[in-house]
Amino acid sequence: MQYRVQGIVIRSMDYGEGNKIITLFSRELGKVAVIVRGAKKVKSRYASVAQLFTCGDYLFFKSGQLGTLNHAEIVESHHIIRGDLHKAAYASYMAELTDRVLGDQEANAFLFEQLKAALTALDEDKDMHIVTFIYEMKIWMQAGYQPELDACVSCSRDQADMYFSALVGGLLCENCRPRDPQAVPLAPGTLKLLRILAKMDIRRLGQIDVKPATKESLKQLIRSYYDTHIGVQLKSRHFLEQMEKYGV
Template sequence: MLYRMEGIVIRGTDYGEGNKIITILTPSHGKQGIVVRGARKLKSRYSSLAQPFTHGDFSFFKSGQLGTLSSGEIIEPYRELREGIETAAYASYAAELCDRGIGEEDAGGYLFHQLKACFAALAEGKDPQIVIRAFEMKIAGSAGYAPLLDECASCGRTGVPFRFSPAAGGALCGNCRHKDPSAMELSDATWKLLRLFAALDLRRLGQISVKDTYKLQLRAAMRKWMDHHLGLKLKSQHFLDQWERLADRPVPEQQPPRSPEAAEGTD
């Protein structure tokens, strides 16, 4: 049977001699596996359509688990995401979250549009740490693990200081802190950002300037949440962790060059 649908490439695997199997996330048919014949050959007319992160229109025949590409065209190549190490790292992580963190029953139109908006924001040069933290919240929600942030996950109290507890389900008030001694203390600004990310449609994400201190708290909170509830070991996550740790290192202060007179005075 011939299918035609919009999709974003979230995974690609070499297959046979010169072929690739790609997985696309679609707004109407979840995730679809498609064989693109000759995609690894230099003169292939569809090699660019099989590139990671490509948003395209795909026509394919399908009778079993995998389809075979018949024709297609690129809607948005997102070439910028493959050209820089940083953008490629964040885009790869977002794509792998969709591939491995979301089941077929949860891979619908909402997630497709959130991934598309995530890629667009990264390509536009928006702060990748903020973009990816917001997208992690979309993944958590789509997988059925959205944190409770406005009331205590244990007793339901509101309007009181909270700690963040992945084990308890989100916010934990002072009276319930004993239920998770490892619950994280977060700044008010970090709580506001978490609530913003939970409610935000990424298609409406503007430019957000966030202090490094709050970025570190956001990263730690979302990493603990994702590890506890999804438990994924992603190749892209390992690389991204190393990249972000490297970015956090302070740049050594440059000593001003010594004048010739000062240098002579040391002899």
């Protein structure tokens, strides 16, 4: 059967002497694997459409698990991202997160639009940390892992002093904090920002200025939550951590 989809290349791997297999995250079909014949050849007309982060319109034939590309046209190449180490690292993380958390052929038009907007935001020099935080929240929500950020997980109260607990999956108030002694206290500004990011549509994100200390706090909260509730090892996250460790 022949399919026509708009998709983003979230994985690309060599296949045979001159081919590639790409994983597209598409609006219409979700994740789908497609072989691009001749993509590794220098003069191939399909070399560019098989590159990571490329958004395009893809036409392919599919009869089993693997499709075969017939035609493709680029919508956004995102070459700016591929040419910048830091942008490429964060884009790779979002792409791998999408690939590992979502199942095959689970159509999700909203999440597709969020990833598409996230890559555009990186192109436009918007804060890559904030863009990534928002996308993480969106993919957790779509996958059923959204943390409780509106009120205390235990008693449903919203108080001035709140704590974030990866263990219980969200906020704890002062009275309920004994449920998790490792819960992290949240400054009012950090909690407010966390709630805003959880509800933010990346397509509406403007330029945003967040203090480095606040971004570091958010990063630690989000990573601890991911490790507790999802725990899938990602090569791209390891690379990000190595960049942070050595100040790259």
